[in-house]
Amino acid sequence: QSALTQPAAVSGSPGQSITISCTGTSSDVGGYNFVTWYQQHPGKAPKLLIYEVSQRPSGVSNRFSGSKSGNTASLTISGLQAEDEADYYCNSYASTDTYVFGTGTKVTVL
Amino acid sequence: EVQLVESGGGLVQPGGSLRLSCATSGFTLSDQYMDWVRQAPGKGLEWVGRTKNKANSYTTKYAASVKGRFTVSRDDSTNSVYLQMNSLTTEDTAVYYCARARNYAFDVWGQGTMVTVSS
Numbered sequence: 001q002s003a004l005t006q007p008a009a010v011s012g013s014p015g016q017s018i019t020i021s022c023t024g025t026s027s028d029v030g031g032y033n034f035v036t037w038y039q040q041h042p043g044k045a046p047k048l049l050i051y052e053v054s055q056r057p058s059g060v061s062n063r064f065s066g067s068k069s070g071n072t073a074s075l076t077i078s079g080l081q082a083e084d085e086a087d088y089y090c091n092s093y094a095s096t097d098t099y100v101f102g103t104g105t106k107v108t109v110l
Numbered sequence: 111e112v113q114l115v116e117s118g119g120g121l122v123q124p125g126g127s128l129r130l131s132c133a134t135s136g137f138t139l140s141d142q143y144m145d146w147v148r149q150a151p152g153k154g155l156e157w158v159g160r161t162k163n164k165a166n167s168y169t170t171k172y173a174a175s176v177k178g179r180f181t182v183s184r185d186d187s188t189n190s191v192y193l194q195m196n197s198l199t200t201e202d203t204a205v206y207y208c209a210r211a212r213n214y215a216f217d218v219w220g221q222g223t224m225v226t227v228s229s
Contacts, residue, residue: 046207101147
């Protein structure tokens with residue numbers, strides 16, 4: 001199972017919106033609505049931001065939203081804030097009853 | 111409070127073995143799927159394996175990179191999950207996280223334990 005493809009880096013100014021893409025195949029992202037997104041600050045454990053493509057767990061800011069079209073999922077961060085500077089990973093359930101993570105995207109707030 | 115605490119990491123020689131533990135609290139372990147995820151230094155996250163819950167006969171699944179070498183197990187009576195790692199190589203050097211899985215998402219994570227494979 002190959003890693004899902006994410007851009008290595010995305011940046012934006014405070015208050016702007018940015019979108020991170022996550023491209024897989026019909027055997028993972030395209031085949032199931034079980035795409036999740038995680039935020040990871042340096043030296044910390046990942047934190048769940050989005051599950052089932054677009055659902056937010058309790059306590060996660062509504063500035064984070066998710067969507068999917070075909071084999072590509074996306075995470076949008078609206079109203080970018082300094083605290084959003086972190087690494088972001090997508091993940092998808094796959095046809096082999098396993099999971100695959102994305103390559104990761106470093107978000108920089110300018 | 112739901113909490114996961116990993117332990118057992120350390121330095122091991124190539125070809126050696128190590129057993130990681132994950133102590134859980136704040137929820138009923140027997141109801142949950144539990145997974146292991148690792149992260150090599152400076153690299154991304156990699157799913158390692160899982161143990162399903164009691165209702166699903168504690169079935170296990172593994173990533174191709176560790177299948178046949180790693181074993182995930184659990185003891186619901188002591189609220190613990192384990193990762194037995196055999197035939198370790200330098201490629202297995204990573205921080206290993208224990209995570210609870212719900213709705214096909216890893217909703218709770220431990221702080222991680224570092225495994226270094228080196229001679």
